[in-house]
Amino acid sequence: MRRRRRIGRWVNGLCAAGATLVLGDLAAFGGGPLPPLGSAFNPGTGVWTAAKDAELPRDTSLRVPGLQQPVQVKFDANGTAYIDAKTDHDLFLALGYLHAKNRLFQMDLMRRQGEGRLAEIVGAKALPSDELELQLGLLRTAQQEWNQMGPGSPARQALLAYTDGVNACIGEEKRNGTLPMMFKLLGYEPKPWTPVDTLVIQGDMTQTLDFTTTPLDYALLVQSLGYDRTMAWFPVQPPNAQNPYDPGPYRKDPPAPMEQPVPAVLPATMQGTSFKAASRQIGPSQGRWAPPAADTAAVLDVLERLRNLPPAAIHRGSNSNNWAVDGTKTASGKPMLAGDPHLNQTLPAIWYQVAARSPSYDFSGVSIPGTPVVLIGKNQHIAWSLTNVQNQATFFYQEKTDPSRPNQYFWNGAWRDMQALEYDIPVKGGKPEHLTVPLTVHGPVLTTKGQTLSVEWIGALPSPDMEVLLGILRAQNFTEFRDALKDWHAPSQNFVYADDQGNIGLISAGYYPIIPKGDPWLPLPGTGESDIAGTIPFDDIPQVYNPPTHVVFSANQREVGPGYPYYIGTTLDFFDAGYRASRIADTLAKGNRMTMKDFEALQNDTHDVLAMRIVPKLLAALTGQKLSAEEQGAQRLLAAWDGNMAVDSAAASVWWTFWNHYLSDTFQPWWDAAHVPVDQDPDLAVGPELTSLNQDLEAWTLNDPDNPAFTAPGRAHRTAQDVMRQAFSEAVADLSKQLGGEPASWTWGKLHARQFPSLAQIPELGYGPRPSGGDRWTVDAASGGLVSTAGPSWRFIVDWGTGVEGVYPGGQSENPASPWYDNEIPLWWDGRYLPVWHVADAGPGIQATWRLSP
Structure with missing residues (x-):
């Protein structure tokens, strides 16, 4: 039926x-x-x-x-x-x-x-x-x-x-x-x-995991807020408490060489495409060398064009958790590992679950349709999972050009010829569209409006990632696992590890570009002095093996402490605020004789660490204040709250609405006075999505309540307590107008839902929206706004002493008429799991057998 x-x-x-x-x-x-x-x-x-x-x-x-x-x-x-x-x-x-x-x-x-x-x-x-x-x-x-x-x-x-x-x-x-x-x-x-x-x-x-527009965002912030304020509010090092998994000591060595970029000259016919692609000298350049004031035009032009990409094609925010503990902290006496990558949640799902066996391979896990490997899983001796490192991998260059020198750009002391590729793009119902792609030594030119702006993206470098993944599938121990990862280039990933011999580890493998001069979080001069000089040597990248804490973990937080001798990214977009990592680190540190049920509870945890740090300060600010009946009701909810963003929690609604107003009341006056171009770059809108602002406001509220940022331009002096009281009053009024009734009825599920849209965007073929717990900072993350479309895409747990389990929100088939289209969503939603077997163990529950012959 x-x-x-x-x-x-x-x-x-x-x-x-x-x-x-x-x-x-x-x-x-x-x-x-x-x-x-x-x-x-x-x-x-x-x-x-x-x-x-x-x-x-x-x-x-x-x-x-x-x-x-x-x-x-x-x-x-x-x-x-x-x-x-x-x-x-x-x-x-x-x-x-x-x-x-x-x-x-x-x-x-x-x-x-x-x-x-x-x-x-x-x-x-x-x-x-x-x-x-x-x-x-x-x-x-x-x-x-x-x-x-x-x-x-x-x-x-x-x-x-x-x-x-x-x-x-x-x-x-x-x-x-x-x-x-x-x-x-x-x-x-x-x-x-x-x-x-x-x-x-x-x-x-x-591209989904590490192509970013962050340097363009910084350029607009500097143009509006000024350099000093931008770097104070969007600093390189986070201002709040962090939990790096690799605390050091660190070493520093000369840069290691990187794979060379794709050559400009390509064959006329490229395998795997119907396009004609050829290289030639580019025609007269429309670009010109412009003073910094003209940079904004180029930046805005590129941002406008990049908005034409599918939403998931540009990396925004952070995603995923993984961790492992050794046998000293488990009931089985064997290591345990968990992973849950947070990606866009759609139907069909991104994953296809499979187990396979042949003379050289015996693995089980999840694969991406279109590729011949499992990305997260285990073989007979090792298990692994991934999270995104978040280091900077996209760099923009301001090329020096001159109208009197068409088709050239100035680099390393001389004028160089640009190259160009030609494509004919087939168009349904129309004539093919011709495209010319200009290339400099840094990469493709994206605009010549105002100035010539090119992009160098590490994902565009050839990378033997497929060879690496096959090496992981065959690896029998940590040495083989680590050796395979030496050739991993992009996207940089935190590979967590646990094996059947009792070992655990974590390696943040990938290319970490080194810029010898300039601020890499801003567009860089293209004349040569700020070119990528190499990558951080593999022995120097973040990594640990059998640490004395008996725990390894990553949740997109900065993997290293402030003493790390290399630049790897800033607080804006490149790293998570650290709240998921803190919850995981605290839970695992206190854990003893842990079982798979404990890991299940942590993967499904909806505790908001930031809320538990800020709510006591808010309650203190409200003490002795004259509050309305509704405000008193909301205050009582927060005072009794355990910090869980549960679907039936009214305090969760009060907290989330308060925090959004607190951010807005603190920063929006500055945005308005500086004319930050949010209408042209929506990523700069004040809100929880701007990671740096959450960290700033947390740090100031806890340690610097008289920070000048609380005093809006042209207004009377304010402190954190003043702004919190204002934000609380606005939040209560907002919730009363939106939801009505008593504060106890303002449950989080009335504001927040999860939805799994169909790839065809036919609503009948999707799932939800359905009221849901969690938020962007909980371990059970729900990203994408109040109707979340991103979160845990595969929950995976390995106990080398008792078994393996996993679940993902979807099904194996893309056919909506199939019983296997969305059959695992109810399990995933309720925090339940299914056994993950190898081929030799797959007797229970087998429904059918195909016998394939040549």
Whole structure:
């Protein structure tokens, strides 16, 4: 019955979509007119065929071209696949086949986004995104990564086998008329898969995790607030209490060399794309060397253009938790590990759960459809999980140009010729759009408005990440794990580790660029003196192994203390405020004889550390004040509150609303007086999303209540207590107007919800919004505003003494008619978990077996 209702909602949703389709979080563009929907409802090849294709697997034998030997694939009741292959080649081929069987449209969207090919299927509205992605160069980087793989490298062999598996499925679906419905609605068929497509999807994730606009934000802040105030309020080092997992001592060595950037001259035809791409000398330059006052025009032009990218394509904020403890702190006497990466939550989900076994591999965990590896998981001897390091990886350069020297820029004492790449972008319903991408030594030129501004992004450098991940899958101990990570470049990640021999560790692997001169958090001069000089040597990056605390943890906080001798980023965007890290560190430090239930409780914890630091100060400021009846009720709620952002907590609503007013009452007068261009750069709006301001206000409230910032420009002197009282009164009035009733009825769930939108942005195919606990600072994080669309995307716990479990908010299938479309959301929502098995352990709950043969 439930499945019939879902099919009905799906059909109704397709009808309600009318003549347009929005491609959601991965694309986010109006699709223009769809083809006639009559074909979508054809009884032979339309929605009904897709519904039939959504039937759960049954025992069957299938022929899959390209296999070397027979492969067995088992499915459990929740859709997890268990691949048992006799050769490594067949493992990766079977994984490619399964990914395409379950997530082909999602895979095609992701490769199209990174390769700048969305306009080909949705029309000219996607051109701004396509142009920017081609400028940034994910496709160029993927092509170079593929060309650099030796014929015998494990990564090359895995990619070739995986590609064969995807194409075997595409061919099968075309022959049977069972391509996913979105292909039929958009009126196209997927092109054959290539290894470059997989590497582009890898680049998509890199871009999501470390391409930022922060130097542009700083430039606007300096123009409006001035340099001194900007750096006082958005400092390099955080002003509040922090919990670095690597407290030192630290060492400093000369910079290590970095991989060279993609060369300017590229072949005329690039594998894996339908574009024509060629290199030539760029025509007359429109840029000019301008005084600093003209920088704003260039900055705003780039920011406006970058807003045309899908929301997830630019990294904002922080995400993810992971930790491990050794056997001295567990009931089993063995190490335990936990991880929950916080990403955009959509249907279908970003993850596909799988276990696989072959002569060289035996692993289980979660993979990203389109790639042949699990990113988070375990093998027979080690387990690992990831969080984002948050170090600065994007740098903007002000190139020196001159109208009298067209097609040139000044660098390292001489005028140099710019290079340019030419692309023809296919556009649905129109002529191909021609794009010229100018290149300097730093990277692509993004604007010549006001001045020539280029970007150097570490994610655009070729990186052997696929080889590294395969090395991790094969690693048997910490030495092999660490050796593999020496070649990891981008995105920088905190790799937590625990093994079956009792060891734990954490390595923040990746490139940390070193800028020899200038402020790297601002656009830098492009004349050579501020070029990247190398990267922090691997032995000097943050890392620990079997620390005396018996605990390792990361939650996107600054991994090192103020004594670390290298610059790695500032408080604005690059690192979390530290509240999740503090909660994790305190809980693990106090923990004793911990079990998986303790780790479950911590992953689902909604305790707001910042609230518990500030609320006592607020209550003290309210003491002796004349309060209204409603204000007294709100005061009593806070006095009795335990700090949990629970869905049924009214105190949580009072706290959150108060904090937003406190931020606004403190900083907005300064923003207004300085004319900070929030209308042109919404990322600069005063609010909890500006990490630095939360840290400032916390530090001043606790330690400097007479800070000059509390006295608004042109107004009478104020202290923290004065502003808190004002913010509290405003918060109570705000909640009374919005929710009505008594303060005890102002529960957090009336303000706050979680939602998992569908990639097709058809509401009937999403989940929620549903009232929810948590906030952006709780371990069970809920990011994205009062209707959160980002948070824990995979909860994973390993106890080397008792077992493994995990859950993610979604299902294995992208087909809304499938019982495996959203079946794990209720488990995830309630804080429940499922066993995570290896292939050899997968007997319980097996529902069907596929026997694949060549």
